[in-house]
Amino acid sequence: MRQDEQAALRELHGDYAQLLWRFAMRLVHDRAQAQDVVQETLLRAWQHPEVLTREPAALRAWLFTVARNLVIDEWRSARHRHEFGTDQLPETPADDATERVLDAWLVGDAMESLSADHREVIRLAYYGGRDTASIAAELDIPEGTVKSRLHYGLRALRLALEERGVSGR
Structure with a gap:
């Protein structure tokens, strides 16, 4: 990566990371997920360096659109529909007592x-x-x-x- 590209990305991060994070937090209500959205948005901007040459208003619109689309894609994903967080541990399976009962019967006999x-x-x-x-x-x-x-x-x-x-x- 060239020096000018690195400087542009640092500037992009400095200018938009906090704004994107607040935007993502309003959508997902999860700090870690909002941070992931910001990182992925800035990564996509890095992958498309032509975006960095746009006017500030157009660049801002592009970044927020990418962030919004990332959140929507996550909501539509199977992982989001089938997985959910919980504060409770899953049930631990009970031991099958059949083996013990048969052993006890055999020893008793x-x-x-x-x-x-x-x-x-x-x-x-x-x-x-x-x-x-x-x-x-x-x-x-x-x-x-x-x-x-x-x-x-x-x-x-x-x-x-x-x-x-x-x-x-």
């Missing part, structure tokens, strides 16, 4: 195949969140027995789940 002793220590440890000492105290059995029942009960549970088509790991 497999748990039924265990002995009552194994089922009880697994329930207290994994569903109750209890440690071996509290399980031993509640069931009035030694801690080693609790550990043994947990070990063999989990092995039997894994085997029962594999028989039902659940793969290990």
Whole structure:
């Protein structure tokens, strides 16, 4: 770009940017969009340097017509018709509970195949969140027995789940 063109564009910006912005704000009521309209209008003036040689009244009319047409084009665009701003976040999709329900049913069915002793220590440890000492105290059995029942009960549970088509790991 030549020096004289740069100077003309700076002068154009200085003379018309604020006026165009106020004009665009009255049309769009959005600061960012008004600024975009001004930038695009001045860009089009830069792309058509012959416009810069017009009389001031004709240049002003051309700039305001371009700005108005940009706003109208935006209003007519599909983006404007189908998109809208909101202060609320979109709904977050809820997790599909089907998978969890089926897993719970499968584990419950497999748990039924265990002995009552194994089922009880697994329930207290994994569903109750209890440690071996509290399980031993509640069931009035030694801690080693609790550990043994947990070990063999989990092995039997894994085997029962594999028989039902659940793969290990």
